[in-house]
Amino acid sequence: MGHVELAELTKVFDNDGNELVAVNDLNIEIEDGEFLVLVGPSGCGKSTTLRCVAGLERTTRGEIWIGDEEVSDKKPKNRDIAMVFQNYALYPHMSARENMAFGLKISTDLSPDEISTRVDNTAEMMGIQDLLEKKPGELSGGQQQRVALGRAIVRDPEVFLMDEPLSNLDAKLRSSMRTELQDLQQELGVTTVYVTHDQVEAMTMGDRIAILNHGELCQVGTPLECYHHPDNRFVASFIGSPSMNFFDAEIQYSDVRTEILTDSFEYTLSESTVDRLTDRVTNAVLGIRPEDIRLASDDVSGIQATVTVTEPIGERTYVYLEIGDLSCTASMPGNLTFKPGEEIEIDIPEERIHLFDQETDEAVL
Numbered sequence: 001m002g003h004v005e006l007a008e009l010t011k012v013f014d015n016d017g018n019e020l021v022a023v024n025d026l027n028i029e030i031e032d033g034e035f036l037v038l039v040g041p042s043g044c045g046k047s048t049t050l051r052c053v054a055g056l057e058r059t060t061r062g063e064i065w066i067g068d069e070e071v072s073d074k075k076p077k078n079r080d081i082a083m084v085f086q087n088y089a090l091y092p093h094m095s096a097r098e099n100m101a102f103g104l105k106i107s108t109d110l111s112p113d114e115i116s117t118r119v120d121n122t123a124e125m126m127g128i129q130d131l132l133e134k135k136p137g138e139l140s141g142g143q144q145q146r147v148a149l150g151r152a153i154v155r156d157p158e159v160f161l162m163d164e165p166l167s168n169l170d171a172k173l174r175s176s177m178r179t180e181l182q183d184l185q186q187e188l189g190v191t192t193v194y195v196t197h198d199q200v201e202a203m204t205m206g207d208r209i210a211i212l213n214h215g216e217l218c219q220v221g222t223p224l225e226c227y228h229h230p231d232n233r234f235v236a237s238f239i240g241s242p243s244m245n246f247f248d249a250e251i252q253y254s255d256v257r258t259e260i261l262t263d264s265f266e267y268t269l270s271e272s273t274v275d276r277l278t279d280r281v282t283n284a285v286l287g288i289r290p291e292d293i294r295l296a297s298d299d300v301s302g303i304q305a306t307v308t309v310t311e312p313i314g315e316r317t318y319v320y321l322e323i324g325d326l327s328c329t330a331s332m333p334g335n336l337t338f339k340p341g342e343e344i345e346i347d348i349p350e351e352r353i354h355l356f357d358q359e360t361d362e363a364v365l
């Protein structure tokens with residue numbers, strides 16, 4: 001089956017005597033049929049991880065399991081994977097049909113007729129029959145990527161490995177191809193490891209997402225787990241747009257009440273929230289997502305803020321605020337309008353706040 005496991009996967013590049021740890025001790029288990037997205041900023045080791053799974057890169061340490069086999073020493077063609085690249089990587093002198101058939105010709109003992117039937121069936125499933133006799137140069141980017149996907153699908157592998165397959169497409173096509181790809185993956189039920197640097201793509205496509213930074217795994221979980229319960233400050237800032245607001249804060253505990261003191265405002269924590277803290281840190285970072293900041297209702301005293309800039313984007317309006325010396329962004333309903341310089345009172349709902357240890361950046365709430 002297409003269960004994939006990375007155990008202590010490590011890849012070190014030697015750049016003229018300078019060692020660069022591109023992937024550091026990665027442990028991820030990917031269920032059979034799961035769509036797992038590897039996401040993180042440029043250079044965090046996503047492609048290297050995928051290339052190690054594909055066998056295009058030799059691992060320095062650790063194990064890669066596909067199904068019941070440890071494949072680290074196997075050639076790419078013996079790993080039962082099919083890879084889709086950002087630049088499509090189609091052979092320019094071959095027609096779409098020949099591109100799709102090529103892998104089957106060289107790595108299986110299927111007859112030409114059987115290969116032809118499989119190519120036709122896959123093309124029909126993907127609605128690309130009328131592209132089959134064309135060469136890549138005659139196809140648009142989106143069509144080329146469909147053919148490249150078809151070439152992966154026709155091989156009927158245990159695992160799809162996809163490296164930013166949609167990033168050369170324009171925004172509209174990218175978004176429709178996202179849905180198409182997800183539907184296909186669900187229909188086929190093939191385990192998929194998908195690399196992207198785009199957190200929206202990761203959130204919308206992945207059954208689970210694995211967030212990497214500097215070659216290390218920061219968190220793996222469902223998109224909503226990572227959004228609502230980030231394990232650390234990096235995940236909190238990477239997932240969600242606009243990004244979470246952070247305020248350095250001191251927490252003062254006492255029997256009567258627990259206060260969070262920032263440079264510009266104070267915040268009282270209820271006992272039940274204090275009980276939920278996993279560590280009673282003193283130096284903390286208070287995090288609040290822009291969409292969780294509300295206008296204070298008339299009967300509650302809120303935090304005084306000054307509007308600096310507003311950005312209406314339709315359904316929401318991004319409101320840039322100053323709270324004393326601190327700046328933050330709020331995402332308010334689009335029907336609300338504000339003027340620069342306007343004084344407002346905001347509410348930061350306690351059930352929506354995040355707290356991180358200032359020293360380790362780990363979440364404590």
Ligand code: ATP
Pocket residue numbers: 013014015020021022040041042043044045046047048049197
């Ligand atoms: P991007 O989103 O920009 O493609 P990435 O997260 O996929 O980035 P990788 O391409 O895996 O990152 O690169 C991780 C690190 O390893 C980077 O610092 C990169 O410069 C380095 N690296 C990648 N390939 C090689 C190589 N063949 N030789 C030396 N260093 C490499």
